Amino acid sequence: MEPIDLNRRLIMLTSMLSAFAPELAQASPIDANETFVLSREQIKYEPWAAGPPHSGEMAPLYGDVNKPGLYLVMMKWNPGWFSAPHTYATHRIQVVVSGTWWVNSGPDFAPHEAVPVPAGGFVKRAARTPHYDGVPGHVKEPVVVAVFGMGPVDLQLSDPGKPAWRQA
Template structure:
């Protein structure tokens, strides 16, 4: 009985060791302070001027990711949707968001630093930034954006 238990434990350990590298690749450990964030040009799916920093995961692949966007003053993102739930946390500045396809500034809600917006997949919304603002997106990849008016898609002008 003791020999069987030892063999079973050895087999279980070998199985766990063989699974560990794959598990580690899917889940990464990240700790970052604001000074650790490095910025690069935003994705081509957003109007020019945005900067981005991926803090966790990979927006192009299936799975959870966290990305920050730094949006300059006088920046707009026309009405669009995303294919998955999206949670936006305002890190600094003010994030003005309008729900639906109407981009009337009077209908927008100002979300202050520390505020959160959570949207279900396919929720049309638009964004207006008056001052430099940093937001953090927490969602699942692959990340996508579909503009309500295809002519608004900045990828069409490249």
């Protein structure tokens, strides 16, 4: 076999392998000005400023919930904590990324009546309608929820005389 035939066969084999195993092909670097990528490990969660210690964390990914415009945040709820019934000025859409989130509507706090929404589930909150959500204490793992909406959210408690966070 001549060396030239071997080179041709290697080129053909490499081309065929890259078609069947794209992860072997080399990609050009991504221009962060055009496509920004943040891996799950790079997302920085910080404790909720207004929440009790160990109740949950938030990672702002785009925009600001308190300023006009679109926002996207990741919220991590720890077991044993629910928000008190509250409303927002604008609609919010949410997707459960991991775990199970428990949600309910109305101004009366009844966490035992909350509906479980497992990973992959979708929740839409209509503007200025009372609701609450969280993770019951018997659950072992936190839930992570991606929250998208238009700011400012203008959170209003249904009963400002009661705590904004409740253990359940």
